[in-house]
Amino acid sequence: MKITDVKTYLTMPLDGLAWLFVEVETDEGVTGVGECTDYFSNPHLVRGIESVKSLVIGEDPANIEEIWQRIFHVYSDLNPRGYVSHLISAIDIALWDIKGKVLGVPVYxxxxxxxxxxxxxxxxxxxxTLExxxxxxxxxxxxxxxATKTDPFSRQRSAGKGFHGADRVERLSRKAIDEGVAVMDALRDALGRDYELMVDAHARFDVASAITMANSLEHVDLVWLEEPTHVENHDSLRQIRESTNVPLCVGERHFTRWDYIPLLQQRLVDYIMPDVAWCGGISELRRIAALAEAYFIRVSPHDALGPVSIAAGFQTCMNTPNLYKQxxxxxxxxTFEKIITPMFDIRDGSIYPNDRPGLGIELIHEEIERY
Ligand SMILES: [Mg+2]
Known part of the structure; x- marks a missing residue:
């Protein structure tokens, strides 16, 4: 079997948020679907997928690892984490889908x-509003x-120019912290002592704000506080860690196994959350999870993208012993239901396997075109 083409589909069934799907086609009519949606970088990723075509067309789709390594190493002078690992993710997910379909079994x-x-x-x-x-x-x-996660400090930014126009290293006023904590207190009161709560800070704050915020949230008993500062500097994460008892989680801005080594070795976080469509696909999510398992750290795949990434994350989570939740x-x-078939079997806040081969879902092409 040979790969004959790689197609991209940019579709926007949700208002303002486009999902980027990739299909790998073969000479035997089997196709695999992947995803590397990145809401702000989708146009660049479409061009990136064009550029990796020459590395995969003509190859045997069964050679998932060889193709992963090839793309990673060809782009090694670009630092193949981030942009390149998004491209690898989409291809990798599609190749696992093909392998599952060829062998007639789910990826897990x-x-x-x-x-x-x-x-x-x-x-x-x-x-x-809080209500x-x-x-x-x-x-x-x-x-x-x-379990539920929210960013109770985000109303801060809505007063400004939105998430990406906001001050790049935001300072939280006492008033803003108190308002955010009031949201978490209200959630705790309404949902009960046993309900699991997380706070996402979206990598926005200065260290002083992050420490005050974390300590002000301590009584809420969070599962984790996510990305309190930007992730470029592990020293700031360590500074926060040393100044609070709130468990920490990062990962959506960490790519490939190599980005996770310092997080784990230096004991900087309590949970990690790689994104299967960004970190290097199913192959890499599984490796990162195994690395975390060695440190007795739980993995909770980040996922705020389209349904193919949910399917890929689900397949990997089925096989991950140190899973928290997806x-x-x-x-x-x-919206997922409009563009994939069959829809995930979701009951009581969980996805159950449908035992179909590969990722277990197909894109509905007429609907993809429509949006
Ligand atoms: Mg987040």
Missing amino acids: QLLGGPVRDHVPLYTHPAGE EIVESALRMKEEGFE ECVSDWFP
């Missing part, structure tokens, strides 16, 4: 078989989710 069987019978999810409450956020979280609890935006499920 190829990884060594399941270690669980379903994958628990955590989700995000919707809404802007809306609590109402949304309560609805998700009724749907069966047992992230999802459950309010997007009705």
Whole structure:
């Protein structure tokens, strides 16, 4: 079997957020689907996929590892973490899909078989006001989710120019911290002592703000505080770690196994959250999870992208012993349902396997074209 083409599909069934899917085609009619959506970089990624075509067309799609290594090393002078690892992810996911379809088994069987019978999810409450956020979280609890994550400090930025126009190293005022903590207190009161809560700081704050924020949240009993500062400098993460008892998590801005070595070796975090569509695909997510397992750290794949990335994360999580939960935006499920078939089997806040080969889903091309 030979790879004959790699196609990209940019589709926007959600208002303003486009998902980037990749299909790897073969001379035997089997195709595999991957994803490397990055909302701000999609146009660059489309061109990047064009440029890696010459490295994969004509190759046997069974050689997943060889193709992974080839793309990584050809781009080694660019630092193949980040942009290049997004490209690798999309191709890698599609190749695992092809291998599963050829052999007639789900990808998690190829990884060594399941270690669980379903994958628990955590989700995000919707809404802007405290009342809306609590109402949304309560609805998700009724749907069966047992954990939720929010950015209670994000209303800060809505007063400015939005997430990417905001001050790059934001300072939190006492008032902003108090307002954010009030959101988490309201969620704790409404959802109960056992409900699992996370805070995402989206890598926005200066160290002093991050430390004050973390200590002000300590009584909420979070599972983790995510990306309190930008991730470029591990010393600042260590400074926060030494100044608070709140567990920390990073990972959506860390790519490939090599980015995780210092995090684990220097004991900088309590959880990690690689994104399967960014970190280097199913192959790399599995390796990063194994690396974390050696340090007794749980993995919780980041996922705020389209349904192919959820499918790829799900397949890997089925085989990951040190899993916490997989992230999802459950309010997007009705949109997923429009463009993939079959829709995920979601019950009580978990995805259950459908036992179909490969990733277990197909894109609905007519709908992809429509959006
Ligand atoms: Mg995040």
